Amino acid sequence: xxxxxxxxxxxxxxxTHVLASISSCLYWDxxxxxxxxxxxxxxxxxxxxxxxxxxxxxxxHYGELLAAAEAGLSQLPPDHQADWQRxxxxxxxxxxRQCRLDPDLVNALAAAQARGYSxxxxxxxxxxxxxxxxxxxxxxxxxxxxxxxxxxxxxPWETLAQPFEPDISHQRLEQLFAPLRQRLPELVERVxxxxxxxxxxxxxxxxxxxxxxxxxxxxxxxxxxxxxLASSPHPFSTNLGPEDFRITSRTLTHQPLSxxxxxxxxxxxxxxxxGLPGRESPWFGLPLAAxxxxxxxxxxxxxxxxxxARGRAFSQVWSPRFAEAVGATPWGEADGxxxxxNPLDPGxxxxxxxxxxxxxxxLLRYELETDLLERHLPVAELPERWCAxxxxxxxxTPAHVGEGCLQDVHWSEGLFGYFPSYALGHLISAQLAEAxxxxxxxxxGHVAASEESRLLDxxxxxxHPLGRRVNAEQLVQQVTGRPLSAVPFLRxxxxxxxxxxxxxxxxxxxxxx
Numbered sequence: 001x002x003x004x005x006x007x008x009x010x011x012x013x014x015x016t017h018v019l020a021s022i023s024s025c026l027y028w029d030x031x032x033x034x035x036x037x038x039x040x041x042x043x044x045x046x047x048x049x050x051x052x053x054x055x056x057x058x059x060x061h062y063g064e065l066l067a068a069a070e071a072g073l074s075q076l077p078p079d080h081q082a083d084w085q086r087x088x089x090x091x092x093x094x095x096x097r098q099c100r101l102d103p104d105l106v107n108a109l110a111a112a113q114a115r116g117y118s119x120x121x122x123x124x125x126x127x128x129x130x131x132x133x134x135x136x137x138x139x140x141x142x143x144x145x146x147x148x149x150x151x152x153x154x155x156p157w158e159t160l161a162q163p164f165e166p167d168i169s170h171q172r173l174e175q176l177f178a179p180l181r182q183r184l185p186e187l188v189e190r191v192x193x194x195x196x197x198x199x200x201x202x203x204x205x206x207x208x209x210x211x212x213x214x215x216x217x218x219x220x221x222x223x224x225x226x227x228x229l230a231s232s233p234h235p236f237s238t239n240l241g242p243e244d245f246r247i248t249s250r251t252l253t254h255q256p257l258s259x260x261x262x263x264x265x266x267x268x269x270x271x272x273x274x275g276l277p278g279r280e281s282p283w284f285g286l287p288l289a290a291x292x293x294x295x296x297x298x299x300x301x302x303x304x305x306x307x308x309a310r311g312r313a314f315s316q317v318w319s320p321r322f323a324e325a326v327g328a329t330p331w332g333e334a335d336g337x338x339x340x341x342n343p344l345d346p347g348x349x350x351x352x353x354x355x356x357x358x359x360x361x362x363l364l365r366y367e368l369e370t371d372l373l374e375r376h377l378p379v380a381e382l383p384e385r386w387c388a389x390x391x392x393x394x395x396x397t398p399a400h401v402g403e404g405c406l407q408d409v410h411w412s413e414g415l416f417g418y419f420p421s422y423a424l425g426h427l428i429s430a431q432l433a434e435a436x437x438x439x440x441x442x443x444x445g446h447v448a449a450s451e452e453s454r455l456l457d458x459x460x461x462x463x464h465p466l467g468r469r470v471n472a473e474q475l476v477q478q479v480t481g482r483p484l485s486a487v488p489f490l491r492x493x494x495x496x497x498x499x500x501x502x503x504x505x506x507x508x509x510x511x512x513x
Contacts, residue, residue: 005068006076006084010286012065013091016056017285023049024240031232032248036118043114050110057098066091083288083469090287090468100149109142113413120412121233127400129383132412137379139414140372156373161417164294165424166471173366173420176427179486180359185393187356187497191344192395196504199340202330204256212325213249213263220267220304220452227270234409235262235351237269237301242279245270256326257341258352261305268304271456272297275464283467293472294418298425299432300459306355306426307433308455310341312499313448335503342500346394348403355426355493357394362423364389365408369416428476430489432463435480 023046030042056062070088073081116135123132147156154162154169161168214222217229225243232248239245247266251259277289291297308314315338322337323329331340343354350361368385371377377385386405387397398404410418436458437443446454462479476484 003076005065005072009065009069009091012056012062014285016053019049019053019056021240023053024238028238028240028246030114030117031234031236032230036121039114039118043111043118046114047107047110051103051107054098054101054103054106057095062095066095083283086469087283087286087288094287097150100151101146102149105142105145105149109139109146109414112138112142116412116414117409120406120409124233124402124406127402127406129401129406132406133379133382136382136411139411140379140416143414143416144373157370157417160373161420164415164418164421166293167473168420170370176484176486177359177363177366177420177423179490180423181363183490184356184360187494188346188360188394191356191497191501194501194504196501199343200330200332200336202256202326203253204326206251206253208325209251209256209259212260212321215321216260216263216309217267219450221271221456222267226274229263235266236409237266237273239270239273242284245274255352261309261341262351264309265301265305268301269297271304271459272300272464275460276467277465287468290468292466292468292470292475293424294421295424295428295472296463296475298421299428300425300463302422302425302429303433303455303459307429307443308447308452310338310355311444311447312338313444315341317448317450339500339503342496344497344500344504346396348390348396348398349407351407356497359423359426360393362419364393365419366423368405369411369419373416424472424484427484427486427489428472430492431476431480431482431484432459433492434488435462 026042026045026049030039030046034042066088069084070092073084073088076084112135116132116139119132119135123129143160144156147159150159152159152162158169213229217227222229227245228247230246230248231250233250235247235249237245237247247263247270249259249262249266272291276291277283281289283289312335315335319329319334319337329336331337343352344356346357346360347353350358350365353361364386368377368382368389371385372379372382382405383401390404391397410416433443436455440446440454440458443455446452463475466475466478470478473484476482
């Protein structure tokens with residue numbers, strides 16, 4: 001049996017993978033080290049690479065390689081056929097999608113993304129939405145043109161969401177999000193009506209924050225030969241090669257836990273990337289080795305941030321380290337660090353939000369980006385509409401656009417359709433956590449014993465290897481034996497809220513931030 005067709009296809013995909021990793025290198029540098037004056041040239045660089053990638057994915061040579069592999073599928077050993085069939089179906093789907101796109105549009109999108117990111121940084125810093133609005137309008141126009149060229153039987157938002165969450169639809173999101181939209185505001189109102197003493201305010205220097213982040217990463221398997229931690233305006237995670245994993249965080253002196261929790265979150269992303277089929281796998285560089293979806297990706301980062309780092313056992317283990325870094329225990333009683341890790345009062349910033357209000361931040365963004373793409377919401381009205389949604393969902397109003405509609409990087413890069421993956425990540429994480437505890441016992445017990453490696457081992461066996469063999473909902477069904485639902489998340493959240501309120505000192509001062 002000849003495998004020449006498959007070997008040639010694998011080599012073509014490997015070279016494409018190398019080219020894509022060059023684009024990732026440029027993006028990493030843009031976010032961590034590039035001077036602002038380099039933005040225009042970086043836009044040209046990224047646009048050129050995007051054009052080269054598009055050419056490779058739409059070339060007749062690639063089409064011939066795919067067709068030859070599809071024709072030879074039946075000649076493979078039976079135990080290889082199903083995996084190759086899935087690989088080929090995903091490659092064919094992606095090629096057909098790319099072939100519908102005009103190369104000029106691909107180049108224009110890449111340049112607009114680089115320009116949008118640069119203008120967003122400046123506009124956020126200066127609290128100047130009009131300076132960013134034209135870039136956002138351009139990105140919306142380009143994305144809607146992309147939707148027109150793709151001509152899929154989906155709404156504009158659904159079409160743009162497919163690369164992040166394959167097979168997602170407004171209808172399915174409404175089924176999953178309706179319980180959140182109903183129950184979360186009720187829980188927020190419960191917190192607002194509870195009399196509690198105001199939380200102690202404390203600060204932590206940037207050097208001490210970086211030291212704690214380094215200690216966390218070391219305890220969770222950070223390997224300096226393969227991994228890097230840097231700073232960026234918005235924390236993110238990426239991998240630049242099979243042995244090159246990068247994460248970023250940011251330190252804010254007046255928010256002493258922000259960098260620590262962001263580091264836990266981004267390292268969770270990186271652990272997932274490191275657990276996917278690697279260079280030793282026959283599928284490296286092929287679709288089966290890619291993440292299942294961004295919802296699954298977020299479920300992994302949220303697991304380490306929320307189920308582990310925000311857990312009670314973790315705070316008990318780490319309280320002495322924080323006390324040493326601060327030089328005191330300003331959080332007070334034994335559970336003070338745990339309650340500080342889990343803010344209950346709604347805040348303005350999504351990445352600083354506790355589990356109670358986080359999904360409401362996501363619902364707000366999902367509704368607004370749908371309005372921008374499908375209901376012709378004028379960009380100029382976005383700041384006002386943002387404030388109205390914040391008041392309705394969270395009972396807070398931003399003082400300026402920097403803590404309002406300019407706080408997130410996503411729209412500056414035209415990443416419409418991504419935000420719901422964060423909420424899906426919460427749902428998936430909770431349901432996977434129940435399956436994990438059924439298999440190896442309580443998560444808190446392993447954390448109390450500093451045995452987080454047991455948790456990672458379970459994820460390595462049950463979640464990470466699946467890659468694109470399945471979509472997100474199929475993964476949840478396979479691992480947990482049940483369809484994805486909001487019930488496990490709400491069950492977990494209400495139980496934790498009961499414990500947090502019981503641990504809060506009562507008082508006559510209603511804690512409002």
